[in-house]
Amino acid sequence: MxxxxxxxxxxxxxxxxxxxxxxxxxxxxxxxxxxxxxxxxxxxxxxxxxxxxxxxxxxxxxxxxxxxxxxxxxxxxxxxxxxxxxxxxxxxxxxxxxxxxxxxxxxxxxxxxxxxxxxxxxxxxxxxxxxxxxxxxxxxxxxxxxxxxxxxxxxxxxxxxxxxxxxxxxxxxxxxxxxxxxxxxxxxxxxxxxxxxxxxxxxxxxxxxxSPGLEGALERFATGIQWRGYDLAFYGNSVYGNVAIVRLGEQYTLFSNGIPIITAPFPDLNFVQDLAHIPLLFVREPKRCLIVSGGAGGLIRELLKYPWERIDYAEIDPLLLKALRALRIPLAEEELGNPVVHVYYVDGRLLVREKALERNPPTYNLIIVNLPYPSTLQLNRFYTREFFSLARRILDKDGVLVLMAPGSLTYLSPAMRDLNFSLYSTLKETFPYVFAIPGDGVNLWLTSWGVNFEEIGVEELVKRAGERLLQDTIVQERYIRLRFEPARLSWFKGELAVSKSPPNTDLKPLGLLYGLSFWNEMFAPAFGKYFDLxxxxxxxxxxxxxxxxxxxxxxxxxxxxxxxxxxxxxxxxxxxxxxxxxxxxxxxxxxxxxxxxxxxxxxxxxxxxxxxxxxxxxxxxxxxxxxxxxxxxxxxxxxxxxxxxxxxxxxxxxxxxxxxxxxxxxxxxxxxxxxxxxxxxxxxxxxxxxxxxxxxxxxxxxxxxxxxxxxxxxxxxxxxxxxxxxxxxxxxxxxxxxxxxxxxxxxxxxxxxxxx
CATH class of the missing domain: 1.20.1250 (Growth Hormone; Chain: A;)
Structure with missing residues (x-):
């Protein structure tokens, strides 16, 4: 025996x-x-x-x-x-x-x-x-x-x-x-x-x-080595992966499976204001918003400057939100505690799927997907035709879906170009209107099935910004004219025209291929050539x-x-x-x-x-x-x-x-x-x-x-x-x-x- x-x-x-x-x-x-x-x-x-x-x-x-x-x-x-x-x-x-x-x-x-x-x-x-x-x-x-x-x-x-x-x-x-x-x-x-x-x-x-006295000692020793040189404020596992939060002074950075997702309470102000306010220039009456990841730590605070009826928020890993609340970061508590904000402790794609399949699906004026580019299968799930089809079901006719991709204002490398064009071709299969706003480091991609972005001129956008009295943001007249400069937009379209990368789907994750190619292009050029082949x-x-x-x-x-x-x-x-x-x-x-x-x-x-x-x-x-x-x-x-x-x-x-x-x-x-x-x-x-x-x-x-x-x-x-x-x-x-x-x-x- x-x-x-x-x-x-x-x-x-x-x-x-x-x-x-x-x-x-x-x-x-x-x-x-x-x-x-x-x-x-x-x-x-x-x-x-x-x-x-x-x-x-x-x-x-x-x-x-x-x-x-x-x-x-x-x-x-x-x-x-x-x-x-x-x-x-x-x-x-x-x-x-x-x-x-x-x-x-x-x-x-x-x-x-x-x-x-x-x-x-x-x-x-x-x-x-x-x-x-x-x-x-x-x-x-x-x-x-x-x-x-x-x-x-x-x-x-x-x-x-x-x-x-x-x-x-x-x-x-x-x-x-x-x-x-x-x-x-x-x-x-x-x-x-x-x-x-x-x-x-x-x-x-x-x-x-x-034993109770030494329980967890080895784990603490190992995580101490893993995050040597950093003040580890939180470490835990969920069904979706690992969550770690490191502290530098009063600043916290949240990592999901080693990838930085959220910074708080002092976010990249230019980034969150750009992500929140630029897409909203195309939304006449903000009423309902859905945030898929990266809302806490500054983005929600910017969105709360508008008279929303409801903001729904889910993360790529629900443990990120629980960790934020456990640390009692003032900005995050202020954002997540607002009665307008409704937090869902589920995977963001699962939330979109559940709402899209309801008998009478709710609709949103704005959907923000604030995630890194698709370097893993888990991330790629938010950049596929299937995800965009689900998102369209809950996007108001005059609503806007916004997401991001790596960008540059001087040169688009082959992998960066393919990644952006694949995103464009994937969105175009689902939505009639797709519009890119090139940026230095990050491109904003806006899409809608009722808003023709190119018909709305810069003067109208400047007027809407003025009416909303966004005095404490970077989104002022000069900034808007710079972001929508015709020469910049024309150059970006010309760069993308060279690429022929196909759409990204669940069962054919080309976004992952281009994401890995882009990473290797920057940090491991030898393997960048492999992914190019x-x-x-x-x-x-x-x-x-x-x-x-x-x-x-x-x-x-x-x-x-x-x-x-x-x-x-x-x-x-x-x-x-x-x-x-x-x-x-x-x-x-x-x-x-x-x-x-x-x-x-x-x-x-x-x-x-x-x-x-x-x-x-x-x-x-x-x-x-x-x-x-x-x-x-x-x-x-x-x-x-x-x-x-x-x-x-x-x-x-x-x-x-x-x-x-x-x-x-x-x-x-x-x-x-x-x-x-x-x-x-x-x-x-x-x-x-x-x-x-x-x-x-x-x-x-x-x-x-x-x-x-x-x-x-x-x-x-x-x-x-x-x-x-x-x-x-x-x-x-x-x-x-x-x-x-x-x-x-x-x-x-x-x-x-x-x-x-």
Whole structure:
């Protein structure tokens, strides 16, 4: 029984650990969800290295203390890796708000995960050897360990999502450390009592840090390193991400996943006055306003200079507002306490969606989206055609929607130009009237379905400003004439005319691509060129490559140069590639639709792993029944069909799933895992014919792992940004169709050879 619990604990431990590390590294990398693929890819490589190293070690040495020793090593490595995740920005000398390029993200992830990733792979191999010796069952014992680990992973995913995700990361890790040390004590009973004093000493230290007196000490130490040189006034996690507030004198800056969102009580006065008053020059009677993020800290104060009936306000992360109120910043209290202001503690896009789908939707004269440019999927959700369509439903006919993009009055770089033009083309698909006001650092984009901005002359705007007596603002006659100077507007239009960037949508987040390209253009020029090339990538480029590669392999099969069993590593590699892409596609889709993958990451990964293990178990029990080649063909065909229908299934769940959306996505992810898992036992059986079992198993495992690693990296930073979810799914479908065709060709060649 103690072995069963230990192997359940192994799956439980690594599912939760993986979720915690992904979360903390996302914060370190400014909430960039594409880093999830890079982190998982590093984990896969390290897991493989650990498994291989342990397999070789077991050829020379075996001991019943091996597995509990690895549990102790894990107990020591977990807090260290987590501390490195908190400290990586300080180690690299990166200031708050500054991102990292892809190379730095990959290297940082690899070295942070190095100890726990290797131990993860080593523990499974050691557990299989230990359990095989304990039960005397040999190979079947390995399958039991696999199932037990998967069951523990499922439990870990559920508990992390609904219990541990709200706790500080170090507290969760210390609980896991305690459980592993207790398990190590249990497993070493009778054979390793000499190690008990060391294990008990480590356990007592761990429990001390969980005690009321020292509880939170490690978290405070780690956040102190993470924000070294800054006075950290608030630090917390929500389902949407991490919120931190730093204080400099009397000034507060609020960060959401490392990105600065709000400054108070002394905001950038020129910016907030420009954002509040310039769009209102086009609104005749301000009555109702909706602010999506960045309202507190000055913007609401400027808006309250008008006779509003109601101002509704939501943030990208509701915890930002709760933190502001907890700190009792005078300006924020004044703004949020005004009876005209109604605060909604929900995600801004969710609020817009809820109001737009009401039977009688409320309408607003002004909607302000005060967010940074789309450098993450979470931010990109507020710059897509789907969001603008929702916003139009609640925008008054003579109302104005305003949002921002990076700008310059002297030179628009290629990425800045593409980002602005993509925003323009996206708005133009939803609204008849779109108007840009170029600025030095920030461009204001105004849009409406009833206000023709260009028909309202500067003289009329100056007149309206005078009537509103905006004496204590920068919006005076001279400033208005400067902002709407014809030569400046004409120059900006001419610059944008060069770009042909397409609209930005939920399932094809080109805004994210251009946002990342713009960031790299400024801070990492070498990667700026990569993203520039990526923006030129088209579906037919990759489709042509896959077709050519498949044709070459098909020719080799037809000529007899590639025998039927020999294609199995390629088939498994393509399935591993597709499986990882499938899992990431669900994760990214969840973030696009709902915005809080920060909490659900463990549950989604656990659902895929559950399907994977169940599929492997199911097919292992039926591997001897019927013709394995026919089964492989059926699975390959099913995978192609699944990938082709995948985008439609995602959209259907999002539009009609309602409260059942999350369970449906979990089921969809489990289904993908099940189909991927079914293929490996069959392909391994076919490939092992005429080969040593150990050699065949090693090659097939390596092919599967290599495919999954490539899938995690390529999908995150090569497919999703330029092709979107739909195009990426079709590319993987085409890849699997090629694999399917090669299997069919191999079967035909095999049958012809038999008849000769």
């Amino acid at each position: 103690k072995f069963h619990l230990a192997f359940l604990l192994m799956g439980f431990t690594f599912t939760i650990t993986q979720a915690i590390m992904v979360r903390e590294l996302m914060v370190a990398f400014l909430g960039n969800e594409l880093s999830i693929g890079l982190v998982l890819g590093c984990w896969l490589i390290l897991e493989a290295l650990g498994s291989i190293a342990m397999a070789r070690f077991l050829l020379r040495f075996s001991s019943p203390l091996l597995y509990p020793s690895l549990q102790v090593l894990l107990a020591l490595a977990l807090p260290l890796s987590l501390l490195l995740a908190f400290s990586i920005r300080t180690i690299l000398g990166v200031v708050p708000g500054q991102g990292l390029n892809l190379w730095a993200i990959s290297l940082a992830s690899f070295f942070i995960l190095l100890p726990i990733g290797i131990i993860d792979g080593a523990m499974f191999t050691a557990a299989s050897e230990t359990f095989a010796r304990y039960t005397g069952k040999g190979i079947p014992a390995i399958g039991q360990v696999y199932v037990l680990e998967a069951m523990g992973g499922i439990a870990g995913g559920i508990l992390f999502t609904y219990l541990f995700s709200s706790l500080p990361s170090f507290r969760t890790v210390l609980v896991i450390v305690a459980l592993n040390l207790i398990s190590a004590l249990s497993l070493s009973t009778g054979v390793g009592k000499k190690a008990w004093p060391l294990i008990i000493a480590i356990l007592l230290v761990d429990l001390a840090f969980l 990526l923006s030129r990538l088209r579906f037919w480029h990759l489709a042509s490559f896959i077709l050519i590669l498949t044709s070459i392999l098909g020719l080799l099969i037809g000529l007899g140069k590639l025998k039927a069993p020999g294609i199995m590593p390629l088939v498994v590699a393509s399935t591993g590639f597709g499986g990882m892409c499938y899992d990431l596609a669900i994760i990214f889709a969840f973030q696009i639709f709902y915005g809080y993958i920060y909490r659900e990451i463990a549950l989604l990964v656990a659902a895929f792993m559950a399907g994977l293990s169940l599929g492997g178990w199911f097919m292992s029990r039926r591997a001897e029944e019927g013709n394995e080649w026919n089964k492989i063909m059926a699975i390959e065909g099913g995978l192609v069909a699944l990938w082709l229908s995948f985008p439609l299934l995602l959209l259907t769940i999002y539009r009609w799933g309602g409260a059942a959306s999350t369970p449906l996505l979990l089921l969809l992810n489990a289904l993908g895992g099940f189909m991927v898992g079914m293929e490996f036992p069959l392909a391994s059986k076919v490939y092992s014919q005429g080969r040593k079992l150990s050699q065949a198993a090693g090659i097939m495992y390596g092919a599967d792992l290599l495919g999954a690693f490539l899938g995690s990296v390529v999908f995150s930073v090569g497919l999703l940004p330029p092709l979107g979810l739909t195009g990426s799914c079709w590319i993987v479908a085409l890849l699997k169709a090629g694999s399917f065709g090669l299997v069919i060709l191999s079967v035909i060649r095999r049958e012809n050879a038999r008849q000769m």
